[in-house]
Amino acid sequence: MCGIVGYIGPKQASTFLIDGLSKLEYRGYDSAGIAVHDGNQITIEKTIGRLANLEKKLDKHQLQGSLGIGHTRWATHGRPSDVNSHPHSDCTGNFVVVHNGIIENYMYLKEQLIAKGHIFTSETDTEVVAHLLEEHYDGDFEVAVKKVLDDISGSYALVFMTKFEPGKIICTKQDNPLVIGLGEGENFIASDIPAIINHTRRTYILSDGEMAVVTKDSVWVTNRQGVPITKKVFEVHWDAEAAEKGGYEHFMSKEIYEQPKAVRETMTSRLAKDNSHVTFEELKWSKGEMAAITKVMIVACGTAYHAGIVGKYYIESLARIPVEVDVASEFRYRSPLVDENTLAIVISQSGETLDTLAALKEAKRLGAKTMAITNVVGSSISREADQVVYTWAGPEIAVASTKAYTTQLISMAMLAIYMAGLRETITAERSQELISGLRNVPAQIHEILEDVEPIKTFAQQYGFNEDVFFIGRSLDYAVALEGALKLKEISYIHAEAYAAGELKHGTLALITEGVPVIALATQHDVYEKTLSNIKEVKARDAVVIGIAQQGDDQIKKYVDHTIFIPAADKFLAPILAVIPLQLLSYYAAVTRGCDVDKPRNLAKSVTVE
Template identity: 50%
Template sequence: MCGIVGYLGHQQASPIIVEGLRRLEYRGYDSAGIATLAGGRIEIRRAQGKLINLENQLREKPVVGSLGIGHTRWATHGRPSEINAHPHKAGGIVVVHNGIIENYLDLKESLRARGHSFKSETDTEIISHLVEEHYKHSGDLVTAVRAALKEVRGAYAVAIICEQEPDKLVAAKLGSPLVVGQGQGENFVASDIPAMLSHTREMIFLEDGEMVIVDGTGLHFTDLVGNPVQKTPKTITWTPLMAEKGGYRHFMLKEIYEQPRALADTLAGRIREEQGDVYLEDLALSDEELGGVAKLNIVACGTSWHAALVGKFLIEKLARLPVEVDIASEFRYRDPIITPDTLTLLISQSGETADTLAGLREAKGKGGKVVAICNVLDSSIARESHGVIYTHAGPEIGVASTKAFTTQLVALVLFALKLARVRGLLDADGCRALTDELVKLPRKIEEALEQDEAIEEVARLYMNASDFLYLGRGNQYPIALEGALKLKEISYIHAEGYPAGEMKHGPIALIDENLPVVVLLPNNDTREKVISNMQEVRARAGKVIAVTDHDDPLVRDNADQVLVFPSTCDDLMPVILSVPMQLLAYHIAVLKGTDVDQPRNLAKSVTVE
């Protein structure tokens, strides 16, 4: 969630740090701050609210120096305020931090007993005081940071500077992401790649329990004890332009329209037409290992959990493998049964989702194999899994996921096909029949996007509704959940997704002339039953918005508005019908004037549990 940027080099640090923080705005935040060091003195500027407030402050009271750290904060301990914003200072030590220090109250009490006083309500300020305490005894920043972190329990990514050591930046991580950027005569640390991408493409990913010392001689990597660690930079192929709006009003709209390209990239090189098979280059499990799997657990959060629910339909249908789907924050607390023939699949857009990462470690700790579907190269989940299926959505800046979600769905189709083939339940012809439809998906998504204006018209009709109900059957039920989530996230309208057949078991009590009901109606064997659900809504004066691939008088007679989209096989219809769910939420939010790309209280990458 929160964003860290650090810099040491030959340029002024402040503009570089502010630019990096701006590229991390997608993560969500409620305050921002910066500290730079020059002339043996650290200057700090902090502001509540958006980054523009910090920039205004810097215009009035600029800071100078070629060493600095910056931060965007999403409140965990203490309300959003200037005093709780990072960086935090104790003596000559200044700290920025992502994560949660679980034992901060005990540490605070101990430090108070030793004469320390605190200004903020945060857990982070404890770290600055701990480092200061150890610095008094050692006189060395690196030694003091190592000693302080030994006392800390919880998750952290920290970047620390010291007035007494003006050419040094120390950073370390445990459970929160931290990336080091290697430049020419300058080096960077940040929470995520986009913060540094306009300056360098050479990135080094810290593992848990590792530290980097950035000084005038370069980069030095160690563990928290002090043992040297060998690290190799990776070249990132994303360009800074990939993270720009490209003429669209919002990042979210740009990313919705990028889906044809993202799906094509996720499919590229993975379909073997001649063999009637799929190739998953980083899966790292042999066909024999996959064929020996007796049960699959899929673990995810939020939008990725909705993708997991679609995956259950796909995998059980195609591979006839029992699948359990868990919300990641619940998975390890139910003490799941993991045996050597259990495979756990983690789904995470960022690859840093704390609850999902904890689920991964639970499964591995019980001796199970784990694989991941992820969008971010060398993220924590990707590195710790036995194998990974990368989606190739590219950077997703908007907090509400769009292209990351649909590429996850496509990755799940590929995985289901792979399982079906190795289990001998799908022959080459059967595989080709589905992959033939898969390769047509990018074009069909382009056709779906042509309905944008029609969806905006529907949005105008219902933008003032206080509640929405989304209905779907079978593999469309998770898309109903996703449609409701999108609307909640960015428009702040209450919405619920339900299996259409469950409507009469409770939600039907809500239906009146003020309730819009979005009905997902693919032309499959449940169509007639879903139309009967529409009739039940209409009989109670509810407003029906039908989203379908088959327009006929029966649909028109039972709906107030009909949105028609391209057709494909039933297994792939969730991908196509995700597009109108995204656009409807987007247009309602725009019409209501909310912050579409950075909705309140939400973060892009949730790296605390």
């Protein structure tokens, strides 16, 4: 996601800040800025667009000073613009902050601050933090920061600077990475190691809830209560290229492991603290408006299309509205039955997928209400749609989508619960049950990622097969489609997914001795039927890898290998079941020596028809 850098020492801060931000460009961003303290005042320079735009500004207006912070922003709250770029300051310009993450309660805090006379200039959640710092400052920078942290809730990496203490930077984190680089007579701050690797390899990796006071000669780490914490120095042994990937071999692997954080941020501020309901401030539908919707059309391409199929199950089952799912490239050529009572939901990671954008425009032309689910603020699709739900997954570098897909599923699940609440088609108990389950998903994904060795072994064992089949029923079929796509796009193995009940209608002719079959069996209401289908392929001597929920001892009798996911509600199981399939695909591609991040003939954002 966004990039953070900070410097304090004897040199010109701006030199390091620009260099550090350039090392974080791989993370994706839409604006950049720095703030430098010259000993008397803080000057901010920031701009929309690439880092090169900021460098042009600085060529005309060099910022002098040996203390500074910088940021590359991936827009969440407020579209990309100069004014929404970081760093942000308070009314006086005496307090400056950069921030990664989301402040959940920013609207409440903003209203309070405005009532006290504070004047806001941006649409961001981050600006609230700078104004809070101004409000709380009473001569002690550290005390003021602690009071700010008591006020805010959410996920964040925050770096603070004030005019009044030119020899000090304060930083802290919660659910977002932050590292401090240890130098000689100088120290560095960054959201990721690549920014500092050319300057030092000695680092402190901050943990959640820790706060660091950084001067040029010292780093003082405490918890929020001020209790000192002794940190171990972490020596970085990666080269610069490996550092961009956080030590992972490929961006895809890194992004798979970022999924607990990504889905947590997608849910941030949208789940009521008492788990009673889902809130979408950006939608604000009335019960009457929701009751008027008689049909939902979900339109997308590739992985996003598979998320749409899962979304169909969610919305029909919970909100009780008929749903059609269309491949975007087909939608506008088939004279779809759309009117003013239709809600057209388009899904696109990049927000620039040309077929999806064209389908969105066609749905609008036909009179439908439109909504986009996308990851990129200010993208073409987000601008064209009537309403937008952002997934907040952060940038994906690898062509094969992983965290964008899981955050799309999370968004669809929350949307279905939200719609069902407005339509009164869900009980309070069921809603609370599902929301409680959603809160567990990040930890459950982390649990799967803790033990990947069996998955790696299966991939190495069967990675040289030229055909693999995926089967499942109900929601498992939707997950099977995504698993097959992942395998074929990065390992070049011919992979097909089938609704398990369709095997006898032709596909069994392809099942021969030794052919791998990935069988998903996480849906309890069709479990016995799925076991029958597994028996069908085993009778033809297929090698079956079963994906099942923990506690299912029965499946072991029918398959050759089993991968278990944490036990979950049937509606949430697809979010977990796809993780082993992503890992199987990844390790199969590695086994075959494929270019994992850049598979042949494919592009990350498809902007041609």
